[in-house]
Amino acid sequence: MDYKVLRYCVIAGAVLGAILAVLGGILIPIGDSIIDGTVRKEAVIEVGTIAYDNWVSAGAAVYRQFWLFDVLNSEDIIANGSKPVVAQRGPYTYKTRFLPKENITFHSNDTVEFMLPAGAIFEPSMSVGSEEDVFTVLNLAVAGSYPVLPHAMLDLFMRLSNSSLFQRRNVKELLWGYPDPMLKTDLGVFHPYNGTYDGPYNVFTGKDDISKVSRIDRWQREPTVSFWNDTYCNMINGTDGSSFAPFLDKREPLYFFSSDICRSVSAEYVSTENLKGIEVYRYMLPDKTLAAPSENPDNMCYCTDSPVNQNCSLAGVLDVTTCRGIPVFISLPHFLHGSESLVQALDGLSPSEEEHSTFLDVDPITGFTLNFAKRLQMNMMYGPSTVIKDLLKVKDYTVFPVLWLNETASLDDETANMFKAQLVTPMKTLEIVQITLLAIGCILFVICTICAVIVPWKAKEDLNKTF
Incomplete structure (x- = not known):
């Protein structure tokens, strides 16, 4: 048996395992950053976001x-x-x-004003x-x-x-x-x-500070x-x-x-x-x-x-x-x-x-x-x-x-499926990739490291038997 080639393969496997484990570990903060950025973008009350579509009219x-x-x-x-x-x-x-919100008006102070019709x-x-x-x-x-x-x-x-x-x-x-x-x-x-209305409401859009999104600034124009x-x-x-x-x-x-x-x-x-x-x-x-x-x-x-x-x-x-x-x-x-x-x-x-x-x-x-x-x-x-x-x-x-x-x-089922498709599923997929890479990398690294120790010992043992 060519123990030298086997040892190189084992070492290569250990290196690959380490790389996969490191990659999985790196993906954790990167993935968290991607999730954070996506949520911060889609949670803002601004035309074109998921939050806005559900905010204008109840989903x-x-x-x-x-x-x-x-x-x-x-x-x-x-x-x-x-x-x-x-x-x-x-x-x-x-x-x-x-009924959807009416008289929607965006203001420069990161707020949006609207009336809530009753029916x-x-x-x-x-x-x-x-x-x-x-x-x-x-x-x-x-x-x-x-x-x-x-x-x-x-x-x-x-x-x-x-x-x-x-x-x-x-x-x-x-x-x-x-x-x-x-x-x-x-x-x-x-x-x-x-035919009546509640409001007007002024709420923060979250564009400047996501921690304030949807928070009421004024009701009936009073704080x-x-x-x-x-x-x-x-x-x-x-x-x-x-x-x-x-x-x-x-x-x-x-x-x-x-x-x-x-x-x-x-x-x-x-x-x-x-x-x-x-x-x-x-x-x-x-x-x-x-x-x-x-x-x-x-x-x-x-x-x-x-x-x-x-x-x-x-x-x-x-x-x-x-x-x-x-x-x-x-x-x-x-x-x-x-x-x-x-x-x-x-x-x-x-x-x-x-x-x-x-x-x-x-x-x-x-x-x-x-x-x-x-x-x-x-x-x-x-x-x-x-x-x-x-x-x-x-x-x-x-x-x-x-x-x-x-x-x-x-x-409802339709909104749930949309929510999962746009937010939940991508987040879970990214999480699975992170865990899989980390797990496979760690397992491969441990196994190959053990083999790297065993192979020289086995080679030495076989050599002693030869003589």
Whole structure:
């Protein structure tokens, strides 16, 4: 056997292995640099990028599902002051956010301004019934007037219009509006909606600083809101929740502003999920979001002097009267994470973490929100009165649920395939090449190095046998 030739081959193999291993190692920072550059380019809100195409108009269909609270014992409540019994009815589903952003204007300070149009289309196939389904619900006019008007005046208005604490309304009327006989105007939980706009918003494009992409600079042309009479609570923090800066750190919370609740909130990482073959980080609102100030001092400036707040000791509700212009209280559905007294005040509530919590599934590389469920409950308040006929028997102030909604969107197959083809697959392919080169190179180097030691020893042994 020609050990000399074999030794050269072994040495050459070791050198080749070393080269492959070094090449694989070199590709790691090079690959990371390529990925970083690609993401930084495509995550910018600029015409021609992936981010822009999905930003102008939602890539996945966005739906709002509504569950209405049907009052089962309205007569007993009025006649005897009985504990309310409610049953949720739903979902009644509408397609929303199907209209692209309007009046898009880029500014020189790395921001873009736009208006967000509102629209809703009923989806019968995703609903339990029709928009004409009728239920007994809280009277919006009476509950809205209770904390505002003198009780003698409200009682007179109720008598003249033949109004009661509760009313019979169909789904369409309650959501989108009806002529109210007492106030002589159109009322509805979301009236007016179709044809209205949210904004204008000014958000950073990320072109100059990718860490600021999608962050809200101004809402309604102001850098803060003015609903809370406090600098901290009036801050507008983060994005609108549809996307965040790329390269997420799961140890850091995500901040976003919601005009629905007139304030900014944060979401914390809870788990890593697989969404149609894409690894996403799931973020959820922490329990402290609507906690009482005794548990979360940051919430003190959201507390108002409403009688339902119980000297700021009540958890789980947010008084948005100054924002909405009418006495409205926002909570999580079924008063999830709220004070026990809220749930115990009515029969028929059953808070569930799985069904009633809000979450966002965000791609950790690009910062795009690929799946979300925003769940909120709209409540109003009434209490005892020595004047108003319908409230003579009522003993306590009650935060009464009108409905809760689940605004949701999930990545469809077409968008998922596009996302994987343009971003996920190239990244995984590059990663596989890096690992393969490094592994083959290291294995080849180790094997050939061992052989390089064995071959001379074997050659010497054979030589000794010859002599």
